[in-house]
Amino acid sequence: xxNKGFSITLRIWKQASAESEGSFxxxxxxxxxxxxxxxxxxxxxxxxLLKEGKEPVAVESDCREGICGCCGLVINGDVHGPDEHSxxxxxxxxxxxxxxxxxxxxFRASSFPHIKxxxxxxxxxxxIIAAGGYISANAGSAPEANSLPVNKPLAEKAxxxxxxxGCGACVAACPNSAAMLFTGAxxxxxxxLPQGGPExxxxxxxxxxxxxxxxxxxxxxEYECEAVCPKEIKISNIARMNREFLKANFLSxxxxxx
Amino acid sequence: xxxxxxxxxxxxxxKWDNYKFSAKLVNPNNRKKFDIVIIGSGLAGASAAASxxxxxxxxxxxxxxxxxxxxHSIAAQGGINAAKNYKYDGDxxxxxxxxTVKGGDYRAREANVYRLAxxxxxxxxHCVATGVPFAREYGGLLDNRSFGGAQVSRTFYARGQTGxxxxxxxxxxxxxQVAAGTVNIFPRMEMLDIVIKDGKARGIIARxxxxxxxxxxxxxAVLLCTGGYSNVxxxxxxxxxxxxxxxxxxxxxxxxxxxxxxxxxHPTCIPxxxxxxxxxxxxxxSLRNDGRxxxxxxxxxKRKPSEIPETERDYYLERIYPAFGNLVPRDIxxxxxxxxxxxxxxxxxxxxxxxxxFRDAIKKQGVEKIKEKYGNLFDMxxxxxxxxxxxxxxxxxxxxxYTMGGLWVDYELMTTIEGLFALGExxxxxxxxxxxxxxxxxxxxxxxxxIISSTLPNYLANASFSKADIGDEEFKEAENEASARVRKIxxxxxxxxxxEFHRELGDIMWNYCGMSRSEESLKKALSLIPRLKEExxxxxxxxxxxxxxxxxxxxxxVADFIEFAQLLVKDxxxxxxxxxxxxxxxxxxxxxxxxRDDENFSYxxxxxxxxxxxxxxxxxENLQFENLKPSVRSYK
Numbered sequence: 071x072x073n074k075g076f077s078i079t080l081r082i083w084k085q086a087s088a089e090s091e092g093s094f095x096x097x098x099x100x101x102x103x104x105x106x107x108x109x110x111x112x113x114x115x116x117x118x119l120l121k122e123g124k125e126p127v128a129v130e131s132d133c134r135e136g137i138c139g140c141c142g143l144v145i146n147g148d149v150h151g152p153d154e155h156s157x158x159x160x161x162x163x164x165x166x167x168x169x170x171x172x173x174x175x176x177f178r179a180s181s182f183p184h185i186k187x188x189x190x191x192x193x194x195x196x197x198i199i200a201a202g203g204y205i206s207a208n209a210g211s212a213p214e215a216n217s218l219p220v221n222k223p224l225a226e227k228a229x230x231x232x233x234x235x236g237c238g239a240c241v242a243a244c245p246n247s248a249a250m251l252f253t254g255a256x257x258x259x260x261x262x263l264p265q266g267g268p269e270x271x272x273x274x275x276x277x278x279x280x281x282x283x284x285x286x287x288x289x290x291x292e293y294e295c296e297a298v299c300p301k302e303i304k305i306s307n308i309a310r311m312n313r314e315f316l317k318a319n320f321l322s323x324x325x326x327x328x
Numbered sequence: 329x330x331x332x333x334x335x336x337x338x339x340x341x342x343k344w345d346n347y348k349f350s351a352k353l354v355n356p357n358n359r360k361k362f363d364i365v366i367i368g369s370g371l372a373g374a375s376a377a378a379s380x381x382x383x384x385x386x387x388x389x390x391x392x393x394x395x396x397x398x399x400h401s402i403a404a405q406g407g408i409n410a411a412k413n414y415k416y417d418g419d420x421x422x423x424x425x426x427x428t429v430k431g432g433d434y435r436a437r438e439a440n441v442y443r444l445a446x447x448x449x450x451x452x453x454h455c456v457a458t459g460v461p462f463a464r465e466y467g468g469l470l471d472n473r474s475f476g477g478a479q480v481s482r483t484f485y486a487r488g489q490t491g492x493x494x495x496x497x498x499x500x501x502x503x504x505q506v507a508a509g510t511v512n513i514f515p516r517m518e519m520l521d522i523v524i525k526d527g528k529a530r531g532i533i534a535r536x537x538x539x540x541x542x543x544x545x546x547x548x549a550v551l552l553c554t555g556g557y558s559n560v561x562x563x564x565x566x567x568x569x570x571x572x573x574x575x576x577x578x579x580x581x582x583x584x585x586x587x588x589x590x591x592x593x594h595p596t597c598i599p600x601x602x603x604x605x606x607x608x609x610x611x612x613x614s615l616r617n618d619g620r621x622x623x624x625x626x627x628x629x630k631r632k633p634s635e636i637p638e639t640e641r642d643y644y645l646e647r648i649y650p651a652f653g654n655l656v657p658r659d660i661x662x663x664x665x666x667x668x669x670x671x672x673x674x675x676x677x678x679x680x681x682x683x684x685x686f687r688d689a690i691k692k693q694g695v696e697k698i699k700e701k702y703g704n705l706f707d708m709x710x711x712x713x714x715x716x717x718x719x720x721x722x723x724x725x726x727x728x729x730y731t732m733g734g735l736w737v738d739y740e741l742m743t744t745i746e747g748l749f750a751l752g753e754x755x756x757x758x759x760x761x762x763x764x765x766x767x768x769x770x771x772x773x774x775x776x777x778x779i780i781s782s783t784l785p786n787y788l789a790n791a792s793f794s795k796a797d798i799g800d801e802e803f804k805e806a807e808n809e810a811s812a813r814v815r816k817i818x819x820x821x822x823x824x825x826x827x828e829f830h831r832e833l834g835d836i837m838w839n840y841c842g843m844s845r846s847e848e849s850l851k852k853a854l855s856l857i858p859r860l861k862e863e864x865x866x867x868x869x870x871x872x873x874x875x876x877x878x879x880x881x882x883x884x885x886v887a888d889f890i891e892f893a894q895l896l897v898k899d900x901x902x903x904x905x906x907x908x909x910x911x912x913x914x915x916x917x918x919x920x921x922x923x924r925d926d927e928n929f930s931y932x933x934x935x936x937x938x939x940x941x942x943x944x945x946x947x948x949e950n951l952q953f954e955n956l957k958p959s960v961r962s963y964k
Contacts, residue, residue: 105601107712113606113827120825120879125871128878130394132567134607135708137492138398153711160711185538186876193515196395200507204500205459209379209777210450212457216414219468229461229486232493236397260459 075101076168080115082127083175088184094173104164108151109134109141111163128187134159136300139235142242143188144175149243149298157237157300177242181249181285192238194284195252201280202273203256205265218264228262231255233301240295240303246287251295253281254311255303261314271326274314329584329936329947334738335439340425340955344443347739348782352789359384360510362788365532365547367519367574369396371491371769372752373553374498375776381505383781388545389502390517390534392569397499400555400567401772404491405612405705406475407483408455408769410448415472419480421445426956428767431477431657432732432760433908433924434958435590435932437951439739440757444767447774452484454777460497462486473701474617475765477657477963483766488612488704494769498776517543518881519574520810522550522581522748523802529748530796531803533810540875542811544798548788549747551780552578556731556753558591560889560896561842562834564728565597565610571885572892575735575754579895583743584934584947586736586756588892589900592763592909593843594729595661598712598722599681608727609712611684612705613765616654618689618698619722621645621661623682627672633683633721644668652963659762659909659922660963662726666843667920669725676723685721726843730768732759732909733899736934736949740783741775744934747787751775756932761908817883818874822867826882829864833890836860841897846913850901857894864890895935895944902946905929926958 077100085092099115106114109131116126131141141158145151151161166172174188182190232255240251257274260266266273289308296305318326336347354362362385366373369391377389389396413419424445429436456462456470462484463471472481486493505511516537523531523544531546557572558564579585596611622643624636644664646653656664665682668674675681690698695718699706706717713723735743735750737757742749752772759767797803840853864887871879906915906922907929915923932949 103602103604106604107606110604110606114604117825117827120869120871121823125873126879128876132393132398132569133400133403134568135403135609136711137489138393138400138402138567140393140398156711160708162711162714164714189876192394196397196503196506196513199500200503202507204504205457206504207454207457207501208382209375209454209501209781212450212453215412215453215456216469218456220464221468222464222466225461225464225468228459229463229493232459232461232486232496233489235402235492236395259461263459263461265457265459 075103078102078166078169079171081171081173082188084127084187085184087186102163102166104162106163107134107159108145108161108163109159128189130189131159136160137235139237142177142237142239144177144242146173149177149239150300155300155302177238179241179247181247182238182241192236194286195236195238195249197284198249198253198277198280199256202269202276203260205260206269220264224262228259231258231262231303231307234303235301237300239298239300241286243294243298244287245292245294246290248289249281249286250289250308250311251299251303251305253277254307257311257314258307261310270314271318271321274311274318275326278311278315329744329934329945331584331736331744331934331947331949332738333437333949334740335437336739340438340442343439344446351782351786354785354789356384360386362386363388363547364549364551364784365390365545366551366553367532368399368553368555368754369499369502370399370401370553370555370752371495371498371772372754372776373399373551374495374502375773376551376553376751376780377511378498378501378505379777379781380784381502381508381510384510387505387511388514388547389511390514390519390532392516392518392537394515396502396513396515397496399495400570401495401769402492403567404769405488405610406614407473407485407490407766408451408494409475409482409764409766410452410484410770411445411482412449412452414470415481417480419482423480424448424482427478428758428764429760429956430961431764432762433922433961434760434926434930434953435587435907435951436758436760438953438955443779444758444771444774447778448770450778451770451773455494455497458497458501460486460493473614474655476613476616476655476661477652477764479652483614485614488614488702491769494773498773519577521577521806523806524581524745525796525800525802526794528746528791531798533806535814537881538876540877542807542814544803544807546796546798546803548793549749549784551749551751552735552754553751553776554754556734557892558728558731560833560893561728561837562830563600563605563608563838565594565608568607571888573885573888575750576888576892578735578743578745578748580937581745582937583745583748584736584936585733585895586932586934587733587899588896588935589903589910590732590761590908591728592658592730592732593662593726594658595665595726596684596724597727598709599676599678599725609708610727610729611709611722611724613658615684615702615705618701619654619684619686620688621654621682621684623668623673623675633675633685642673649963656963657762657764662843663911665726681723681725683721684724686717687721690718730763732756732761732763736932740786741780742783742787747791749780749784751780761910814880814884817868817870817880817887818872820868820870823869824863824867825869826879826886829860829868830882830886830889832860833886833893837893841900844911844913845900847901850897853897854894854901857890857897861890898944899933899935902933903929924961930958
């Protein structure tokens with residue numbers, strides 16, 4: 071494999087805090103190697119800045135294997151970068167060439183307040199989950215696991231929806247900053263399983279209400295969320311959420327509680 | 329240091345029930361009066377927060393990332409063990425107990441492991457009830473697969489994302505308690521110290537990572553659910569934020585640290601590609617269900633794998649260990665790979681890898697079936713290496729992955745500090761000298777969902793608590809110490825970055841205290857680490873920003889890793905036997921396998937802090953085997 075170093079120019083969004091104004095800063099970096107991950111390239115930049123006595127760029131990552139959902143950047147206008155259905159940490163420098171100029175920004179959405187440079191606050195997504203993204207069952211109260219068979223294709227579909235890593239890319243890619251793919255995925259995961267049945271109506275009502283009150287926008291069928299989702303979560307989950315929500319709205323209070 | 333393991337009376341099957349009956353309870357109306365601080369929101373922390381919240385305690389959870397769902401349990405791939413015996417292939421609670429004790433090379437406490445095996449089935453029931461989408465068969469019942477060190481199929485899984493699904497399950501149960509008002513989450517907070525008052529853990533000092541403000545929080549009990557310390561090797565499969573700092577702070581406050589040298593090197597990771605490498609990525613052990621491990625028969629065979637004929641391949645695990653084949657436990661598989669590579673039969677550009685080959689499985693089952701089982705793992709391999717694992721064998725190499733050692737705890741999961749508990753990977757209790765695959769998730773959830781919710785009330789009901797207020801001297805003092813340390817780091821004016829120190833430490837640990845350890849190599853490490861520590865405090869380069877400052881966060885972690893490394897190596901030197909993941913060159917069989925020494929080393933090493941300038945004191949908890957007879961661990 072060709073592993074000779076090359077040079078790139080980075081335009082990175084710098085912003086000291088939510089209150090201060092931000093702007094792009096330009097950095098040059100040499101000896102970039104094809105096998106480096108994108109985040110390792112930023113490590114190299116930050117080491118260089120620190121050595122020069124300059125402030126490193128604030129950027130978050132944790133597992134670096136595409137599952138924790140921590141890293142999330144807009145690279146040259148693409149949420150999570152140029153690779154399809156991938157996270158930033160899985161992107162490697164072999165996708166870039168000598169002399170490239172790469173623009174790096176944080177995810178931008180009014181429900182994700184800015185913290186510093188490329189770091190944002192996505193705790194609004196936790197609030198949506200707290201509104202109903204669970205099945206109420208106390209530890210120790212469960213029946214024997216195999217007493218409730220689950221249709222395999224449905225279980226697979228539930229797993230498809232449950233694969234969401236909570237990175238917020240769907241929100242960042244949506245022109246309306248909607249969190250509908252995120253919320254729809256959780257509602258679908260639990261509605262597709264029989265265990266999630268008893269609470270499905272209340273769950274749909276409460277999660278959608280939370281989503282709206284947190285300032286996330288509405289879906290206008292742009293399909294951008296599906297296009298950038300690292301876990302390939304399908305937009306059909308939004309349709310399912312809408313059906314769940316509509317059904318629940320038509321029910322009387324007694325029927326919801328049933 | 330007094331080590332009372334508090335193992336309940338009765339035969340092994342009845343100990344847990346006996347304990348639960350004799351334990352004191354806290355009346356439901358009184359529970360909300362107790363404040364419980366939990367550090368960490370992985371499987372152990374999130375499930376503990378959920379179960380304690382459900383009972384009505386007042387819980388505060390502190391976590392490093394922006395949301396508790398990022399904790400590194402999320403990255404566990406393969407599965408979770410349970411003794412359900414759904415495959416009817418001879419499994420039982422007793423067999424899971426036996427496999428785990430044997431897999432740990434007879435260095436774990438029998439009573440704890442038996443309880444873990446008993447609870448394993450309840451975990452599956454609870455996870456299914458809370459919506460974890462485990463793999464199923466067409467009839468709708470749960471599916472299982474096999475993992476290393478077992479001859480039964482007892483591993484439940486959700487594709488290659490079992491850790492993610494279990495963590496999100498526990499997280500959702502915790503968020504349900506957030507909605508109920510029993511749990512409060514404090515994200516982007518790092519614990520700096522534990523506050524002790526009247527000999528009891530009564531709170532913590534924590535730094536807000538955004539504002540840099542140092543806060544005090546009081547509690548009636550503190551639970552450390554802070555994971556393992558594999559990042560002491562710098563390169564490991566752990567996430568960037570995994571650290572030893574909370575456990576180290578506990579040790580310095582008087583908690584015994586048990587078996588620090590018991591570290592697990594996972595055999596199937598993607599090999600490193602260069603100096604820039606920041607982490608190593610695991611390829612799940614479940615791949616060894618279908619993948620066959622091999623190297624060329626002849627040294628220095630540089631041909632492409634497809635050009636090496638069957639007769640010139642050495643499927644060495646199948647050859648050496650016919651009874652378990654490719655599914656030998658991790659320590660065995662890692663060392664076998666190292667022997668092949670040391671013989672000059674390693675593959676790939678660096679010669680530091682062996683093959684994991686799916687050719688035969690694809691031929692037999694078809695590529696679609698393999699995709700269904702492991703698709704995400706093949707994708708990950710492709711993204712990192714640019715190679716297609718369906719067409720050419722994967723290249724794999726061992727890497728630090730899990731740490732069996734940790735804070736010493738008794739049967740109630742309490743450390744040697746009253747009121748300070750350790751759960752999950754942060755404690756030492758269940759895996760002895762080597763952990764079997766798919767058992768970490770089991771232990772994290774057992775500790776959090778089912779054990780702590782029975783043992784913590786017993787402590788709370790028995791202890792007498794004086795009032796603890798964050799204005800108390802003890803809190804002031806602990807905060808002063810913690811801020812002084814932060815200020816000291818912020819004022820350093822050297823030239824070496826925290827990452828450079830970390831990398832250097834990792835090199836020392838991997839080269840002299842890694843897969844193979846000798847008196848000579850360990851003594852070498854013991855001479856190098858203090859020098860690195862000295863240099864750290866004199867020559868550290870940092871960006872002097874008091875609020876959001878990732879170089880400061882990193883420096884605090886590396887400072888603790890350097891100190892902790894010395895203890896790990898000391899423990900490795902003291903334990904002259906080979907056992908599990910701890911391999912001493914001086915103690916091996918003629919075939920190069922680990923030779924355990926039960927006569928001299930059948931104990932848990934528990935280290936006691938004696939001050940910065942003094943050597944730590946070694947205490948021993950002797951292991952008693954009343955049910956299983958320690959024997960030579962053979963997988964042949």
